[in-house]
Amino acid sequence: MKVPINSLADKVVQGQGNIVSDMGAEKVMLSIQKGKYYNLGETGGRIWELMKEPISVQQLVSSLLEDFQVDKATCEDQVLSFLSQLIMEDLIEVAHDQPTG
Structure with missing residues (x-):
């Protein structure tokens, strides 16, 4: 199930089964599950690293x-x-912020 981001406090993490390589300043990713390549670009590559x-x-x-x-x-x-595009492709996981108290 694709979980959307509800707030800036939600946490995101890389999904499993992806191979990422540097192509100059940009990053490209292969999704093993989907057999698809994605060009993350420079900024997207930085987000992926984070x-x-x-x-x-x-x-x-x-x-x-x-x-x-x-x-x-x-x-x-x-x-x-x-991040919404990554969610649609099942490439990341989202954990909603749980309020404490």
């Missing part, structure tokens, strides 16, 4: 704001769009 361990969407955005010259709103929109 998702080796579970990380909140907010932490991803903060890291990207340090790495790239982009405003916060644009960065959030682009990250959410990219």
Whole structure:
């Protein structure tokens, strides 16, 4: 089941069964399960690296704001769009933030 991202506090992590290689400044990925190649690009490749361990969407955005010259709103929109594409392809897993208390 494809789980959407509900908030910036949700955590994302790489899915299993993908091989990622560097192609110059960009990254490409092969999904073993699907037998499909994906070009993650430079920014997508950086996001993929950051998702080796579970990380909140907010932490991803903060890291990207340090790495790239982009405003916060644009960065959030682009990250959410990219992650949504990865979710649709079953390439990442999403864990919703569980409120404590």
